[in-house]
Amino acid sequence: xxxxxxxxxxxxxxxxxxxxxxxxxxxxxxxxxxxxxxxxxxxxxxxxxxxxxxxxxxxxxxxxxxxxxxxxxxxxxxxxxxxxxxxxxxxxxxxxxxxxxxxxxxxxxxxxxxxxxxxxxxxxxxxxxxxxxxxxxxxxxxxxxxxxxxxxxxxxxxxxxxxxxxxxxxxxxxxxxxxxxxxxxxxxxxxxxxxxxxxxxxxxxxxxxxxxxxxxxxxxxxxxxxxxxxxxxxxxxxxxxxxxxxxxxxxxxxxxxxxxxxxxxxxxxxxxxxxxxxxxxxxxxxxxxxxxxxxxxxxxxxxxxxxxxxxxxxxxxxxxxxxxxxxxxxxxxxxxxxxxxxxxxxxxxxxxxxxxxxxxxxxxxxxxxxxxxxxxxxxxxxxxxxxxxxxxxxxxxxxxxxxxxxxxxxxxxxxxxxxxxxxxxxxxxxxxxxxxxxxxxxxxxxxxxxxxxxxxxxxxxxxxxxxxxxxxxxxxxxxxxxxxxxxxxxxxxxxxxxxxxxx
Amino acid sequence: xxxxxxxxxxxxxxxxxxxxxxxxxxxxxxxxxxxxxxxxxxxxxxxxxxxxxxxxxxxxxxxxxxxxxxxxxxxxxxxxxxxxxxxxxxxxxxxxxxxxxxxxxxxxxxxxxxxxxxxxxxxxxxxxxxxxxxxxx
Numbered sequence: 001x002x003x004x005x006x007x008x009x010x011x012x013x014x015x016x017x018x019x020x021x022x023x024x025x026x027x028x029x030x031x032x033x034x035x036x037x038x039x040x041x042x043x044x045x046x047x048x049x050x051x052x053x054x055x056x057x058x059x060x061x062x063x064x065x066x067x068x069x070x071x072x073x074x075x076x077x078x079x080x081x082x083x084x085x086x087x088x089x090x091x092x093x094x095x096x097x098x099x100x101x102x103x104x105x106x107x108x109x110x111x112x113x114x115x116x117x118x119x120x121x122x123x124x125x126x127x128x129x130x131x132x133x134x135x136x137x138x139x140x141x142x143x144x145x146x147x148x149x150x151x152x153x154x155x156x157x158x159x160x161x162x163x164x165x166x167x168x169x170x171x172x173x174x175x176x177x178x179x180x181x182x183x184x185x186x187x188x189x190x191x192x193x194x195x196x197x198x199x200x201x202x203x204x205x206x207x208x209x210x211x212x213x214x215x216x217x218x219x220x221x222x223x224x225x226x227x228x229x230x231x232x233x234x235x236x237x238x239x240x241x242x243x244x245x246x247x248x249x250x251x252x253x254x255x256x257x258x259x260x261x262x263x264x265x266x267x268x269x270x271x272x273x274x275x276x277x278x279x280x281x282x283x284x285x286x287x288x289x290x291x292x293x294x295x296x297x298x299x300x301x302x303x304x305x306x307x308x309x310x311x312x313x314x315x316x317x318x319x320x321x322x323x324x325x326x327x328x329x330x331x332x333x334x335x336x337x338x339x340x341x342x343x344x345x346x347x348x349x350x351x352x353x354x355x356x357x358x359x360x361x362x363x364x365x366x367x368x369x370x371x372x373x374x375x376x377x378x379x380x381x382x383x384x385x386x387x388x389x390x391x392x393x394x395x396x397x398x399x400x401x402x403x404x405x406x407x408x409x410x411x412x413x414x415x416x417x418x419x420x421x422x423x424x425x426x427x428x429x430x431x432x433x434x435x436x437x438x439x440x441x442x443x444x445x446x447x448x449x450x451x452x453x454x455x456x457x458x459x460x461x462x463x464x465x466x467x468x469x470x471x472x473x474x475x476x477x478x479x480x481x482x483x484x485x486x487x488x489x490x491x492x493x494x495x496x497x498x499x500x501x502x503x
Numbered sequence: 504x505x506x507x508x509x510x511x512x513x514x515x516x517x518x519x520x521x522x523x524x525x526x527x528x529x530x531x532x533x534x535x536x537x538x539x540x541x542x543x544x545x546x547x548x549x550x551x552x553x554x555x556x557x558x559x560x561x562x563x564x565x566x567x568x569x570x571x572x573x574x575x576x577x578x579x580x581x582x583x584x585x586x587x588x589x590x591x592x593x594x595x596x597x598x599x600x601x602x603x604x605x606x607x608x609x610x611x612x613x614x615x616x617x618x619x620x621x622x623x624x625x626x627x628x629x630x631x632x633x634x635x636x637x638x639x640x
Contacts, residue, residue, distance in 0.1 A: 006594050013581060021574035063593040 004050050005059040005072045007043035008082045008121040011036060012089075016114035026105055030097055033110040037093040040117060041086030048079035052477075056484065056494035058127070066127070066496045067188035073127035073495055076481035077327060081124040081254055084334045085247060087463070089117045091456035092243045095342055098452035099239040099349075104149050112149070116142040116243070123251050127495055129177050130187040132255065136173070136219075140166050143248060146240050147232065158232030165228035169218035176211035183208070190495035193262050193488050202266060209264040209271050213256070220252025222312055223281035226305045230289065233304070234297035234354070238345020241297060245304050246338030250330055253311045257326065260315055261485040268318055276316025280407050283309030283414040290421045296344045296354040296429065299421055300337070303380065306414055307333050310395055313407060317398050323482035325394035328475060332379065332387040332467060339376040339460040343369070346453050347429060350444070356425070361434030365444050370430045372454070375461040377426065379468065381419035387467035390475065506555070513555040517564070520548035528621050529607065538617035542624025550632045558636045569633065572626030580619025583612040 015036030022028045051057055051074050061070040074082075092113065100109050119139025126132050144166075148159040181187050183204060184195040196205055214225070221229040229249070233241050256275075264271055286306030293299045311333065314326025346369060347362065348354050363370040379386035382393075392415060399408045447454055467474050484490060524545035531537025553561035562568075587596035599611035607614075 003588060003594075006588075010581070010585070013577075017574055017577045017581065020570065020577070023570055023574075060593055062595040062597070 002050070002057045002059050004043065004047045005057055005074050005125060008040060008047065008085075008125060009072075009118055011040045011043055012114040012117040012121065015039070016111045016118065019111040019114060020108070023108070023111075024106075026102070029105065029110045033113065034090070034093045034097075036114055037086070037090040037117075040121070041083065041090050044079065044083035044086040047074055048076075048083055050074075051076055051079050052480075056491060058494050067186045067191035070131050071127040071188060071190070071495055072125045073190075073491065074125055075484045075491060076477065077254070077257065077485060078124045080327065080331060080477065080481060081250070082121055084250075084331060085117060085120050085124070087460075088243055088246050088334065088338055089113065091338065091342070091460055092239045094452055095242070095345070095456045096237075096239040098450065099237055099345055101150075101237075104237070107149055109146070109149060112142045112146050113243075116146060120247055120251055124254060127189050128187055129180065129189055129192065133170070133174055133177055136170060136251075139248070139251065140170065143244065147236050147244070149236070149240075152235070155235040158235035161228045162232040165218055165225075169215050172211055172218075173215035176208050176215060179204075179211070180208055188495070189258070189262055190492040193492055194496075196263055196266060199266060205264070206267060206270065209260075210274075212259055212264070213271070213274070216252050216256045216259070217278070218252075219249065220256055220308055220312070221249050221282075221305050222278050222308055223285050223305075226282065226286070226308075229305060230293075230298055230301040233301040234295060238297075238341055238348060242338040242341035242345070245300065245341050246334045249304060249308060250311075250334055253308060253330065256312065257315050257323075257485065261323070262488045262491060265488070272316050272318045274316075275312055276404070276407060279309045279313040279316050280410045281309075282306065282312060283410055287414045287417040287421070291417065294356045296347065296356065296359075296425060297341065298354075299425060300340050300344065303418060303421065304337060306418065307337065307380070309414070310392065310411065313411065314395055314398065317395075317402060317404065317407075319398050319402060320479065320482050320486055321394060321401065322398035323485055324475070324478040325391060325398055327481045328394055328478040329391040331474065331478070332391045332464070335460050335463050335467075336376040336379045336388065339457055339464070340373070340380065342453070342457050342460070343373045343376070346450060346457070349450070349453070356428035358435060359429045360432045361430075363430035364434075366447060368447055370426075372457050372461055373430065374426065375464055377422040379464045381422050382415045383419070385468045387464050387471070390468065390471045394475070394478075509551075510555040513551050517548050517552055520544055520551070524548070524621075528617060531617060532608075532614055538620030539624055541617075542621040543628065545621070545625045546628035546632070549629055553632065553636055558633050562633065565629065569626045569629035572622045573630070574626075576619045576622030576624075576626060578619070579622065580616050583615035583619060586612055 015032065018032060019029050022032070057074045059072040060066060061072065096109065116139055119135050119142060122135035123132055123139060126135055144159065144163055147162055148155050177187060180192065183201065184192060186192055186195060218225045233244055260271065260275065283306045286302050286309060290299045290302035290306065293302060311326050311329050314322040314329065344354060347359065350362070351359055353359060375386065379388040382388040392411065396408050396411055399411070524541040527536040527544060528538055528541035531541065549561055549565055552564055584595045587598055588594055590598060597611050597613050599609045603609050
């Protein structure tokens with residue numbers, strides 16, 4: 001029984017409970033929220049160390065062996081995702097100290113944030129399809145509340161779209177799990193993988209695979225199911241939209257990678273080609289959508305979609321290098337995308353708007369903020385030597401190796417258009433003359449007064465730069481994670497030695 | 504709204520319903536019942552009280568803010584699940600007492616977990632009911 005597997009779920013849970021009990025003590029809530037976030041990050045790192053040294057780790061809940069009980073499984077991809085979650089919640093926890101107003105704090109912002117993290121960590125660690133559904137619900141419940149907390153008009157409007165689409169996706173997911181159980185009689189992922197590999201009733205399995213693709217596709221916001229995302233992510237406070245942008249859609253991507261490398265690999269030529277085509281369309285439609293927008297967070301929201309395309313692209317290509325590229329891309333993207341949202345929050349705080357037309361001249365007043373924006377922006381567009389370059393490099397090289405020139409062309413064009421979008425934000429927000437002349441004295445507080453906002457931004461920027469400059473160990477990790485993904489026997493053997501041994 | 508019949512009946516119903524909810528909680532171990540439905544019945548008794556009198560008096564009858572029940576309930580549930588870890592067993596393994604008690608039989612962590620569920624359900628329902636009723640007033 002490995003306790004490290006439970007910690008990433010229990011730490012945010014206990015933090016959340018203590019924060020609920022200390023409902024009226026706001027100073028304590030603020031401090032303890034950061035402590036809990038740091039503990040989660042440390043637990044994630046410890047788990048990665050363990051998995052790196054000792055291979056895939058498994059914990060059977062209640063001592064019931066798989067496939068009868070609920071199994072938690074940590075392979076390298078799970079650990080990477082848990083650590084990224086820890087980095088996110090720590091950054092957002094610090095950022096929220098200044099970004100979130102008293103009203104939201106006193107209506108339970110911090111407890112919700114940690115319960116959200118519990119759902120996210122649970123989704124990354126579970127090895128059971130129905131349990132995954134439960135974690136999704138834990139995550140969605142708290143995300144619904146976080147999204148509309150504060151009750152502003154546009155928040156509720158975005159919230160309705162978000163809730164409706166996510167409930168639809170959950171319904172499809174649940175129906176697919178039910179049908180799967182009816183078909184093969186198990187919901188344990190490792191056990192499912194064994195059953196599906198026997199190749200019986202391949203037609204129905206293929207149909208179910210498509211249902212899972214749709215259910216997780218809605219959550220991951222892939223083409224053509226992405227429209228809920230840009231209409232809801234720009235409504236809550238910047239910190240909330242940063243953690244949504246960074247983590248929530250990536251949970252969808254993670255589950256897609258998990259089920260389409262472990263379970264549905266019977267007819268790769270069919271399913272993964274669909275995924276590859278969807279990836280191309282996702283990239284292109286996302287980046288074109290962004291080009292038409294004139295609101296900072298809406299542009300960034302559309303870019304999430306186009307970036308999801310790159311992550312799915314690696315899955316669609318289905319070679320070791322491509323999957324490593326996907327994993328590396330997720331690492332890079334979560335940090336960079338959340339950082340851009342955090343910067344947009346600072347801009348909004350300084351100028352009171354996200355509209356490009358009303359912004360301008362920030363570089364003259366805040367050159368440091370300009371630099372802090374440029375690092376993630378260039379990284380997103382894939383300018384060397386930042387992390388985004390290596391991520392795209394790996395994916396494109398993987399595509400060239402198997403002669404998928406169309407997807408290479410799409411990826412390169414989208415990359416260029418991303419750069420265009422980022423320079424558009426840079427030009428409008430930082431470079432052009434300020435349309436509304438602000439008196440120099442009172443309305444321009446020095447950045448040192450915004451320390452809680454700047455520290456996480458600078459920290460995330462530092463991570464982006466170090467992933468870019470010292471990409472070797474990160475890439476080695478991604479390659480090993482991809483190797484594990486492409487060798488499901490290892491996963492099955494770890495979960496259920498009896499079945500795994502007979503493979 | 505004040506109704507003499509409802510307010511008089513509630514005064515007698517409240518303790519009976521609470522007793523019934525505890526009965527459901529205890530029975531739930533091996534027969535239909537359990538923490539969830541017990542918590543619902545307990546919450547219904549206080550909701551009755553709020554309708555018959557008003558929310559303020561119902562809060563006073565409850566004495567504790569329903570939110571505290573949520574926190575305490577979750578804490579009890581999570582500690583019952585964690586207890587097995589200290590004995591070197593898997594997370595959430597059921598641990599039972601050796602001796603049998605007269606009414607309860609053997610007591611184990613699943614029962615304690617159920618008590619947590621009872622409190623969480625009570626807290627959640629009452630938080631919702633009280634907020635809605637206060638919003639109306």
